Amino acid sequence: MTLSRGFRGDAGCFRQTAAHIVAAALVVTAMFAALWAGPAASASASRSQSPAASPPTKRVRYYIVPQPRKGPAVTLYGIAARTLGDTHRYIEIFNLNKGRLQPNGRRLENPNTIDPGWILQLPADASGPGVHFGRLPAVTPSTTSPASHRPSRQAAGGAAPHSLLRSTGTGSAVVVGGALVLLATAGLAVALSRRWAGAAARRKPSHTKTKAPGPRDSVRTGAVVAVAPDIRATDPRWPVGDHPSLPGGVRPSLPGGDHPSFPGADHPSFPGADPRLPGGDHPSFPGADHPRWPSPDPSWPRAVSRSTGPRRESPPGPRYDQRSPAASRPAAAGVRNPPGNWGSPGAPPGDVPDRTRRWPAQVGKIGGAAIQTYQDVASGDSPFQVVLTHPPAAGWERATGLGARAEDMLQFSRGQRAQLVDPLRRQAGEFRDVQSLWLAGRILSGAEDQAAEIRYEARDQAAAMRATAEQEAAEIRQQAAAARATAEQEAAEIRAAAMTMSAELGRVAAYVTESLASPSMPATKPDAWPAIKPATHPGAKPDGRPGVKPGSRPTAKPATRPAAKPDAQPGTKPGTRRRQYAALRLARIAIAAMFLFAVIAGTTEVALHGFKFFVFRSAGTGSTPDSGLKEDQGPGQPNAPGAHHQLNRHKP
Amino acid sequence: MPRTAVDTWMEQDFTFTAGTIRRQAVALFLLRLPALIPLFFISRGVIALNNNTLNGAEADVLGTGGELCLLVTLLVTPVITVTRQRWIAPLRRWYGIMFAVTAIADASIASITTEFAGGVFGRLAGHSFLLAGLTIVLLSLPLLATANNPAQRWLGKYWKPLQRTTYVLWGLLIVHLALLEGLGIEHGEDGDPVFHQRLYQMVACSIPLFVLRLPPVKHWIARQQKAARDWLVYAAVLPLAVLFVLGFAFMVNEEIFKGVGAFMLHPAGD
Numbered sequence: 001m002t003l004s005r006g007f008r009g010d011a012g013c014f015r016q017t018a019a020h021i022v023a024a025a026l027v028v029t030a031m032f033a034a035l036w037a038g039p040a041a042s043a044s045a046s047r048s049q050s051p052a053a054s055p056p057t058k059r060v061r062y063y064i065v066p067q068p069r070k071g072p073a074v075t076l077y078g079i080a081a082r083t084l085g086d087t088h089r090y091i092e093i094f095n096l097n098k099g100r101l102q103p104n105g106r107r108l109e110n111p112n113t114i115d116p117g118w119i120l121q122l123p124a125d126a127s128g129p130g131v132h133f134g135r136l137p138a139v140t141p142s143t144t145s146p147a148s149h150r151p152s153r154q155a156a157g158g159a160a161p162h163s164l165l166r167s168t169g170t171g172s173a174v175v176v177g178g179a180l181v182l183l184a185t186a187g188l189a190v191a192l193s194r195r196w197a198g199a200a201a202r203r204k205p206s207h208t209k210t211k212a213p214g215p216r217d218s219v220r221t222g223a224v225v226a227v228a229p230d231i232r233a234t235d236p237r238w239p240v241g242d243h244p245s246l247p248g249g250v251r252p253s254l255p256g257g258d259h260p261s262f263p264g265a266d267h268p269s270f271p272g273a274d275p276r277l278p279g280g281d282h283p284s285f286p287g288a289d290h291p292r293w294p295s296p297d298p299s300w301p302r303a304v305s306r307s308t309g310p311r312r313e314s315p316p317g318p319r320y321d322q323r324s325p326a327a328s329r330p331a332a333a334g335v336r337n338p339p340g341n342w343g344s345p346g347a348p349p350g351d352v353p354d355r356t357r358r359w360p361a362q363v364g365k366i367g368g369a370a371i372q373t374y375q376d377v378a379s380g381d382s383p384f385q386v387v388l389t390h391p392p393a394a395g396w397e398r399a400t401g402l403g404a405r406a407e408d409m410l411q412f413s414r415g416q417r418a419q420l421v422d423p424l425r426r427q428a429g430e431f432r433d434v435q436s437l438w439l440a441g442r443i444l445s446g447a448e449d450q451a452a453e454i455r456y457e458a459r460d461q462a463a464a465m466r467a468t469a470e471q472e473a474a475e476i477r478q479q480a481a482a483a484r485a486t487a488e489q490e491a492a493e494i495r496a497a498a499m500t501m502s503a504e505l506g507r508v509a510a511y512v513t514e515s516l517a518s519p520s521m522p523a524t525k526p527d528a529w530p531a532i533k534p535a536t537h538p539g540a541k542p543d544g545r546p547g548v549k550p551g552s553r554p555t556a557k558p559a560t561r562p563a564a565k566p567d568a569q570p571g572t573k574p575g576t577r578r579r580q581y582a583a584l585r586l587a588r589i590a591i592a593a594m595f596l597f598a599v600i601a602g603t604t605e606v607a608l609h610g611f612k613f614f615v616f617r618s619a620g621t622g623s624t625p626d627s628g629l630k631e632d633q634g635p636g637q638p639n640a641p642g643a644h645h646q647l648n649r650h651k652p
Numbered sequence: 653m654p655r656t657a658v659d660t661w662m663e664q665d666f667t668f669t670a671g672t673i674r675r676q677a678v679a680l681f682l683l684r685l686p687a688l689i690p691l692f693f694i695s696r697g698v699i700a701l702n703n704n705t706l707n708g709a710e711a712d713v714l715g716t717g718g719e720l721c722l723l724v725t726l727l728v729t730p731v732i733t734v735t736r737q738r739w740i741a742p743l744r745r746w747y748g749i750m751f752a753v754t755a756i757a758d759a760s761i762a763s764i765t766t767e768f769a770g771g772v773f774g775r776l777a778g779h780s781f782l783l784a785g786l787t788i789v790l791l792s793l794p795l796l797a798t799a800n801n802p803a804q805r806w807l808g809k810y811w812k813p814l815q816r817t818t819y820v821l822w823g824l825l826i827v828h829l830a831l832l833e834g835l836g837i838e839h840g841e842d843g844d845p846v847f848h849q850r851l852y853q854m855v856a857c858s859i860p861l862f863v864l865r866l867p868p869v870k871h872w873i874a875r876q877q878k879a880a881r882d883w884l885v886y887a888a889v890l891p892l893a894v895l896f897v898l899g900f901a902f903m904v905n906e907e908i909f910k911g912v913g914a915f916m917l918h919p920a921g922d
Contacts, residue, residue, distance in 0.1 A: 580808030587794050587807065587814050594790035601777035601786060605770065615780045615831075 061122040061133050065114055076111050076120075083126040096121045101139050512577065654736065662739040676739050683743055687724075687750035690717025691757065693911030698761070707765040709914030714758035715785075716850070716907045721751035722825060723857050723900060725818065730864035733873055734889050745799055748818065752789075752796035759789040781831035788824045791817060822858070829854050850906075856899025860892035 063083060065074050080090035094111040101107055102118045114120070119137055606614045662676035693713045697705035728744040731737070759776060762785075768778040777783045795817055797803065804811045829851040863869055876885045 576808060580806070580810050583803075583807045584810035584814060587798060587810075590794040590797075591791060591814075591817060594793055595787065598777065598783060598787040598790050601773055602780075602783040604773065605777050605779075605783070608770065609778070614778075614783075 059134050060136055061124060061126045061131050062136055063120045063122050063126070063130055063132070065116050065118040065120060066130070067116045074114065074116070076114060079120065079122075083122055083128045083131050089123070092123050093120055096123070103139050655738075656736050658737050659739050679739070680742055680746075683740070684746050687721055687747055687754075690714050690720075690754050690907065690911065693717075693907075693915045694757070694761070696915050703765050705914055706761050707767065709910060710758060710761040710765065712906065712910035713914050714754050714761065716903055716910070718751050718754040718758060719825065719850070719854060720900070720903055720907060721747045721754055722818075722822065723854075723861070723903075725751055726822060726858075726861045727896075730861055733864060733870055734885060736877065748815075749796060749799050752792040752799075755785075755789045755792055756796075759786060779831075781828050784824050784828035784831055788821050788828060791821055791824070795821075826851070826854055826858065850903070853899040853902045857896050857903070860889075860896040863892055864889070 061083075063079055065079070068074055076090040076093055077087045080093055081087045084092070090111060094108065097108045097118075097120045099107050099109070100121070102115065104115055104117060106115060108114065108118070108120070119139065121136060122131060602614075662679060663674070665672035665674050666678060690713055694706070694710060697709060725744055725747040728740055728747070731740060762782075763772045763775045766775045768775045768782065770778045775782070776786045795815060798807060798811065798814060807814060833849050833851045864873075873885050876882070
């Protein structure tokens with residue numbers, strides 16, 4: 001953001017006014033606070049001492065102490081036993097509700113004393129009748145006592161909080177009022193200190209500031225290298241040559257060429273003496289024969305002839321010669337000229353090469369009391385820009401061309417300003433305010449150094465970050481490779497297992513097929529078969545079974561029950577099916593035997609007694625023989641329990 | 653078949669101070685107790701060796717008790733089909749076992765105490781209905797022998813087809829009752845009331861069990877249940893359930909009446 005001193009002065013006024021307003025507001029607030037703090041403190045004290053007055057937002061379990069009807073009064077022990085199942089947990093209820101304001105204005109201070117109507121928060125695991133769940137009801141202390149069985153204690157308990165509030169409110173009022181007054185005083189002091197600091201900064205010469213501009217700071221001191229002649233000619237506010245604010249004039253506070261604070265050419269801090277800065281003999285110094293250097297002109301400072309340097313392309317766009325009135329561009333508010341190059345003074349625009357042009361100052365914008373002008377200049381191939389805070393004096397143009405004081409220039413807004421030092425130093429003999437230019441060069445050089453350092457640091461940081469990122473990426477790649485290797489290994493194992501299982505299934509299928517084709521079913525476990533049975537029974541009954549079993553069973557079963565119980569088959573042992581089938585055959589044999597036995601028995605009976613007897617029922621269809629249970633066994637009846645024993649006893 | 657909430661509840665445990673017990677075990681224990689009632693009724697006569705009581709009560713007590721056990725055995729599968737509650741499945745094996753035990757006890761006592769001529773064989777197979785009953789008992793022996801987990805593992809996939817022999821017993825039981833009771837129309841002018849005859853009682857109970865085992869019916873029930881129309885299933889099954897309960901109630905009444913009489917009445921003296 002660009003701020004001119006004029007605008008800064010406006011900003012200072014604004015800040016000063018704002019500081020006054022804030023200080024006044026604080027003082028008035030403190031006064032009102034002191035007057036208001038008494039009742040407010042009392043109210044806050046009452047709120048702070050009644051935690052139950054503001055209902056908690058958390059949902060809890062609570063219990064409302066009922067009115068005692070008959071029997072003993074309600075106690076915390078009873079409530080704990082009723083809601084928690086343990087009388088010893090009354091202490092938890094007591095701790096939860098200790099000091100809580102209750103509806104009758106009292107508080108739970110003694111676990112042996114609770115009043116009906118009190119709202120007691122319970123632990124989370126409380127349950128049972130009377131246990132409510134929700135937000136704890138807001139307690140509004142009532143002036144009247146809900147329970148009258150303890151009037152004296154209740155009256156004392158109800159009066160105590162009010163007296164406490166009153167006493168606490170007075171003390172709090174003093175404390176709060178004093179704190180606010182101190183706060184207002186501190187604010188006023190801060191505002192005044194800011195104001196004084198701002199005034200001191202404005203009084204202090206710009207070149208005495210030792211702080212080098214940072215990379216993001218605007219260059220607030222430097223050289224005004226050109227002034228718009230239009231403004232100088234027309235604006236009466238533009239300082240004249242004898243204006244005390246002009247550098248190099250009559251103002252003694254500004255460092256001139258003979259000022260003791262000004263470092264001379266032989267000063268160690270002078271750019272020419274600094275080996276780090278490009279001097280006149282430096283290869284990078286643009287000489288007169290440099291393609292970017294202004295062409296010779298009688299009115300223009302002449303430099304030492306130099307060898308031809310590398311030719312550089314100049315930026316495109318229109319260019320105007322500041323020294324040429326015909327080429328001057330009329331100032332226009334809000335218009336900013338594009339950057340250009342230094343040009344030879346007085347040379348017509350069409351006759352000089354583009355690289356030798358320089359830009360005149362133009363009115364950038366109008367803000368505040370002063371017209372701000374942007375001056376675009378170029379040094380070598382690096383254009384930069386300065387802004388004037390005041391319209392330049394009319395006499396500056398011819399005398400210096402860079403006649404603005406260091407105070408009047410505001411800002412450089414482009415980079416690579418350090419290159420301005422060299423061409424300006426070459427022209428130092430013709431410029432009165434070369435000290436400003438030199439300071440600008442110094443500042444720009446420092447800024448360049450700092451920028452370079454920052455660039456190096458940023459480069460180092462970027463390199464470190466890149467190295468870290470590359471390392472992390474390498475680790476991630478290694479992990480991914482490890483995971484991939486593990487997955488491939490697992491997949492290989494699964495494939496191997498599948499192949500093994502498939503092979504086993506194939507063997508099982510072959511074995512089953514072979515077993516089905518075998519002539520006889522196994523009577524023992526399959527392990528004993530291969531060594532014994534094949535040697536003894538190959539020719540026993542080979543022809544009868546294979547034609548029946550293998551052809552019918554394997555084709556029928558898979559077609560009928562493909563999805564019924566697929567999991568049971570692979571897990572069974574090779575001889576399981578044969579064993580099961582043998583068991584089935586055994587069961588069938590048993591059933592057949594049982595059935596045969598019944599048939600034989602029936603046939604025998606029919607043969608012995610005839611079919612009519614076999615189906616004849618003498619008692620008729622639907623009747624069973626007399627059960628023999630005579631209904632004469634009741635009490636007193638002949639066959640009653642014990643009657644036979646009594647008859648037997650009477651027998652001789 | 654998805655697991656019902658009742659099944660899930662049954663899988664949980666009852667917690668006592670001495671330990672836990674599965675709810676299903678408790679429920680099954682209670683539901684298994686009725687199968688012991690016929691043996692309990694006849695136990696007094698067996699312990700006293702009272703031939704009169706055994707001869708007069710065993711057919712009604714153990715025979716009817718065996719019928720009830722078989723019907724309950726056959727009832728479990730339709731109940732699972734309709735209600736989808738599988739926790740009652742163990743009752744099927746238990747009542748099947750108790751049916752066989754009751755039938756064997758009936759045959760054993762009948763072979764000793766009844767008045768049919770021909771000795772033991774005459775008492776067991778001297779008549780057509782006796783032969784049918786004897787066949788039931790004989791065929792129940794292999795089923796009883798294989799009604800356990802080792803036999804189930806031994807037989808594997810053949811266990812279930814073997815146990816389907818129970819349907820044969822079911823048919824033989826109806827034949828047994830038909831030969832025993834007849835159709836009931838030639839007895840007197842009007843005959844006995846239909847549901848006072850064991851054959852019709854058995855038929856009334858068998859029809860619902862048979863219908864609910866038909867594959868189309870089972871598929872229809874499954875479709876309705878999948879479509880969340882259980883009410884339609886219950887509505888359709890309700891008449892069958894009423895019919896079953898009607899026949900079953902008469903049989904239970906017969907069992908209780910005769911059983912209590914055999915247990916409570918003093919055996920007649922010689």
